[in-house]
Amino acid sequence: MALPANAQEKKYPEPEPMKPGMSEYWTPQRKVVTPGNIQTQSAPSDAIVLFDGTDLSKWEMEDGTAAAWTLKDGVMTVNKQKGSIRTKEKFGSFQLHLEWSNPKDIEGSSQARGNSGVYLQGMYEIQILDSYNNETYINGMVGSIYKQTPPLVNPMRKPGEWNVYDIIYTAPVFKEDGDYLYRPRVTVLLNGVVVQCNTEILGTTEYIGFPKTIKHGDGPILLQSHGDPSQPISFRNIWIRKL
Numbered sequence: 740m741a742l743p744a745n746a747q748e749k750k751y752p753e754p755e756p757m758k759p760g761m762s763e764y765w766t767p768q769r770k771v772v773t774p775g776n777i778q779t780q781s782a783p784s785d786a787i788v789l790f791d792g793t794d795l796s797k798w799e800m801e802d803g804t805a806a807a808w809t810l811k812d813g814v815m816t817v818n819k820q821k822g823s824i825r826t827k828e829k830f831g832s833f834q835l836h837l838e839w840s841n842p843k844d845i846e847g848s849s850q851a852r853g854n855s856g857v858y859l860q861g862m863y864e865i866q867i868l869d870s871y872n873n874e875t876y877i878n879g880m881v882g883s884i885y886k887q888t889p890p891l892v893n894p895m896r897k898p899g900e901w902n903v904y905d906i907i908y909t910a911p912v913f914k915e916d917g918d919y920l921y922r923p924r925v926t927v928l929l930n931g932v933v934v935q936c937n938t939e940i941l942g943t944t945e946y947i948g949f950p951k952t953i954k955h956g957d958g959p960i961l962l963q964s965h966g967d968p969s970q971p972i973s974f975r976n977i978w979i980r981k982l
């Protein structure tokens with residue numbers, strides 16, 4: 740049977756609209772692990788230092804203007820009025836180290852408590868959240884690939900202490916038609932404990948709906964300014980090694 744001449748214009752049904760709760764699951768809540776005495780790591784000699792406490796010169800706002808987060812005492816803090824920041828430089832596969840802390844007196848619950856995130860290549864969010872005695876949907880807790888894969892365990896430190904992320908990321912390879920040939924993969928250690936082990940990233944980390952496949956090249960590291968009303972979180976000691 741011949742294809743209709745207008746096959747390109749054929750209309751297919753649109754998917755049913757989704758709500759946020761349709762991609763959130765709460766069980767089984769993750770086992771709490773008390774981390775060891777991993778505190779900080781100075782950058783190795785071949786690393787690109789993205790933030791060492793002196794300035795924000797490696798960062799910019801999403802519109803390309805100067806990074807407008809607060810810098811004080813060697814620590815940078817989210818400015819929720821200004822928005823997310825990203826590195827000026829773009830990266831493919833990498834090893835990333837960063838440290839972050841929630842305010843000691845942080846308030847709020849579930850997703851509205853210390854919510855931030857680190858976006859790999861500007862596309863894929865590894866969640867940052869105060870998950871210390873704070874339950875939420877497990878694929879949105881600290882160490883999750885947001886709305887995809889929950890962490891293996893919960894080694895979160897309490898508010899006021901510094902948490903350490905070490906993220907080893909393999910960039911995706913795309914086919915010409917824009918689909919993945921190889922999806923991105925990520926290993927994440929939180930406070931020295933593996934929470935993602937060579938996990939396949941399924942696509943973009945959407946708040947509503949399924950992961951999307953969007954063809955891209957190298958991208959920035961983006962740190963999220965989240966709109967939740969809790970006090971802003973802080974970062975220090977950020978470095979990256981290209982792989």
Ligand code: MG
Binds near residue numbers: 855856866867963965
């Ligand atoms: Mg977030």
